[in-house]
Amino acid sequence: MxxxxxxxxxxxxxxxxxxxxxxxxxxxxxxxxxxxxxxxxxxxxxxxxxxxxxxxxxxxxxxxxxxxxxxxxxxxxxxxxxxxxxxxxxxxxxxxxxxxxxxxxxxxxxxxxxxxxxxAADIDADLHAVHRRLAAAETIAVIGGGAAAVSAAGNLAAALPGAAVGLYYPGDHALPQHHRRVWRRIEGRLRAHGVGLHPGHRAVLPETHDEITGDPVHWSTGQPAVHADAVIWAVGRxxxxxxxxxxxxxxxxxxxxxxxxxxxxxxxxxxxxxxxxxxxxxxxxxxxxxxxxxxxxxxxxxxxxxxxxxxxxxxxxxxxxxxxxxxxxxxxxxxxxxxxxxxxxxxxxxxxxxxxxxxxxxxxx
Known part of the structure; x- marks a missing residue:
């Protein structure tokens, strides 16, 4: 065989x-x-x-x-x-x-x-450590316009109503690889959960973008830096x-x-x-x-x-x-x-x- x-x-x-x-x-x-x-x-x-x-x-x-x-x-x-x-x-x-x-x-x-x-113990510990970090944050910035970023922002806003969640993406709308109808529907759900939507923001990537960070986020598109207790980098790199x-x-x-x-x-x-x-x-x-x-x-x-x-x-x-x-x-x-x-x-x-x-x-x- x-x-x-x-x-x-x-x-x-x-x-x-x-x-x-x-x-x-x-x-x-x-x-x-x-x-x-x-x-x-x-x-x-x-x-x-x-x-x-x-x-x-x-x-x-x-x-x-x-x-x-x-x-x-x-x-x-x-x-x-x-x-x-x-x-x-x-x-x-x-x-x-x-x-x-x-x-x-x-x-x-x-x-x-x-x-x-x-x-298995390592994986379980990582899963819960990430959630604890985010649950303790009063402000969360999610960077990226793909499905991972949109999902992160929407689910966190629904699960953590006491946190201010913002989604920052470079285009006029998120989910550019999906049919435009998808974003129109998801946009309504994000707004209903209180997610702040920020189009036209292209981030300057730090070396630590593989981690959840707490440093200010700077933009190559000219907007003022954004400060958040937790920054999730879901930029598709x-x-x-x-x-x-x-x-x-x-x-x-x-x-x-x-x-x-x-x-x-x-x-x-x-x-x-x-x-x-x-x-x-x-x-x-x-x-x-x-x-x-x-x-x-x-x-x-x-x-x-x-x-x-x-x-x-x-x-x-x-x-x-x-x-x-x-x-x-x-x-x-x-x-x-x-x-x-x-x-x-x-x-x-x-x-x-x-x-x-x-x-x-x-x-x-």
Whole structure:
């Protein structure tokens, strides 16, 4: 049986591993002891216990990973000739062999998406330390105009009504990668929660923008500096987690170059998916369920059959604010909104569609 090594067990890596486990000998490498999702930043920092219930899951809880060997370590190198990956664990170094390699290491982005090695206790401590820091703040400034920034501002304002929350973004409106209808609807919800909206503010990034800071925020667009007890930098300055890879596999931005079939050019046994893969300007394969196509292409490659092309979506879609007490709003690429009542999120969406349908069974934690 051929060996598939999945480098990175985030959302997309876990889904790919589950789909391949019955067809290959699968090993997954992760710096975390479970799936620590990068989704729903706003819920994560505003309601960490609720977020952890749905987005922080030990690997042992996934029934679909029962056939997958997981290695808790950090990726340190790739030998394309020998087809081995160097992995540094807490007290050892090992070289993991593969016949087929999947690169799904994602990106680093702010304080909530980092590739460093952590234990479960470390992760729990980080989640609650961030929330305590924000809950103690009387003023919070959120810098950025993307979905992460909008979600952070909206959820914090709803969870911390005593705090003054401001959202600062460089354009005339936030969510520039979504359909304009999405911002018009979300704008109303932010105003209803008391979020101060400040368009036309482009921040001068400090070296500490990967942390929650308390220093004044300065603007290259000329406005007076803003002072806040806590400043959240959600400016989209993502960095691909590819320092362990040979430069020949990467584009000028450090992302993994791929063909339309999600293969690395010149190395048909190496595939890439998710935020780390240079599939399209939005790098949307992590959010458009390309794991199914990838798994099919890997099986086809192993059997010598034709592979299918990945077609990325042209616009962002999905939730912006995440699940709220009154339900969940999901936006189509056209900007059309679909509302799910709160009871259906807890009793249908999470247990049946997500845990049982998408992840093929998740044990109680």
């Amino acid at each position: 051929q060996r598939v090594l999945i480098a990175g067990l985030g959302d997309t890596g876990v889904l790919t591993a589950i789909k391949l486990a019955r067809h290959f000998e699968v090993t997954g490498i992760s710096a975390k002891p479970g799936l620590l999702s990068g989704q729903e930043l706003g819920v994560r920092i505003a309601r960490p216990q609720e977020w952890a219930r749905d987005y922080w899951t030990g690997f042992e809880r996934f029934r679909g990973l029962d056939r997958v060997r997981t290695v808790h370590g950090t990726l340190a190198g790739l030998d394309l000739a020998d087809r081995t990956v160097r992995v540094e664990a807490a007290d050892s170094v090992r070289h993991e062999p593969y016949d087929i390699l999947v690169i799904s290491t994602g990106v680093s982005n702010g304080f909530w998406r980092r590739p460093h090695w952590q234990t 993502v960095r691909p987690n590819t320092g362990w890879l040979p430069a020949e596999l990467l584009d000028d931005g450090g992302f993994v170059r791929v063909t339309a079939q999600l293969q690395v050019p010149g190395h048909p046994e190496v595939f890439a998916i998710g935020d780390v893969a240079a599939t399209d300007p939005l790098r949307a394969s992590a959010r458009s369920r390309a794991d199914g196509l990838l798994a099919r292409n890997i099986r086809a490659h192993a059997a010598g059959k034709p592979l299918r092309d990945y077609t990325p979506p042209k616009a962002r879609w999905g939730s912006v604010l995440g699940a709220q007490p009154d339900g969940l709003e999901v936006f189509a690429p056209s900007g059309q909104v679909f509302r799910l009542p709160a009871w259906s999120v807890r009793k249908v969406l999470q247990p049946w569609i997500v845990r049982r349908g998408i992840y093929r069974g998740v044990r109680s934690g």
